[in-house]
Amino acid sequence: GESVGLHLPTLSVQEGDNSIINCAYSNSASDYFIWYKQESGKGPQFIIDIRSNMDKRQGQRVTVLLNKTVKHLSLQIAATQPGDSAVYFCAESPQTGANNLFFGTGTRLTVIP
Amino acid sequence: KAGVTQTPRYLIKTRGQQVTLSCSPISGHRSVSWYQQTPGQGLQFLFEYFSETQRNKGNFPGRFSGRQFSNSRSEMNVSTLELGDSALYLCASSLAGRGQGYEQYFGPGTRLTVT
Numbered sequence: 001g002e003s004v005g006l007h008l009p010t011l012s013v014q015e016g017d018n019s020i021i022n023c024a025y026s027n028s029a030s031d032y033f034i035w036y037k038q039e040s041g042k043g044p045q046f047i048i049d050i051r052s053n054m055d056k057r058q059g060q061r062v063t064v065l066l067n068k069t070v071k072h073l074s075l076q077i078a079a080t081q082p083g084d085s086a087v088y089f090c091a092e093s094p095q096t097g098a099n100n101l102f103f104g105t106g107t108r109l110t111v112i113p
Numbered sequence: 114k115a116g117v118t119q120t121p122r123y124l125i126k127t128r129g130q131q132v133t134l135s136c137s138p139i140s141g142h143r144s145v146s147w148y149q150q151t152p153g154q155g156l157q158f159l160f161e162y163f164s165e166t167q168r169n170k171g172n173f174p175g176r177f178s179g180r181q182f183s184n185s186r187s188e189m190n191v192s193t194l195e196l197g198d199s200a201l202y203l204c205a206s207s208l209a210g211r212g213q214g215y216e217q218y219f220g221p222g223t224r225l226t227v228t
Binding site: 036041042043044045046049089091098099100101102103104105106 | 117144146148155156157158161168169171203205207216217218219220221222
């Protein structure tokens with residue numbers, strides 16, 4: 001799952017700080033949204049998801065916020081760790097459970113020790 | 114349990130040739146989806162198979178095709194390869210269907226280089 005060569009937005013944070021990664025989605029009819037993490041040499045790894053009838057969902061150290069009015073999604077990572085360094089993608093689907101996902105361009109997060 | 118496996122991991126082909134990639138989903142998963150990842154276009158959905166039937170299809174030319182076997186293993190084929198087909202091809206599997214077990218698990222991908 002190499003992402004080398006992608007011209008991605010980048011975000012650098014100090015270890016221990018909170019990270020916020022943003023994503024604008026395109027389809028106002030999308031019903032389901034997911035955040036994935038992709039490390040070098042690996043496929044995308046599921047982080048957290050949210051349905052369109054929610055505006056916030058929390059997981060372990062992560063929170064996803066959904067603003068349907070402006071078609072915006074964000075991923076908050078608390079107490080960022082070096083192992084969080086990766087490329088993060090948001091993905092949308094027209095229907096919860098549908099597997100034809102549409103991915104954003106991704107953001108490269110670098111955690112500075 | 115074992116994750117999604119893809120073979121081969123790396124492949125080099127010449128323009129005009131064809132290629133077949135293989136994906137073995139997580140045991141019990143019946144849905145297999147394929148994605149293409151390139152620096153220019155990012156991650157793009159190719160198609161999804163569920164119970165040996167193509168359920169969804171992305172916007173790719175007919176040179177890209179796939180199939181699924183009764184054991185849920187899937188293959189994708191690209192005919193008449195073009196330089197622009199060089200990419201990382203990712204396979205993802207999930208449980209039964211919509212409304213339940215829809216979380217997709219990705220394999221490590223097959224890196225295809227067309228020269």
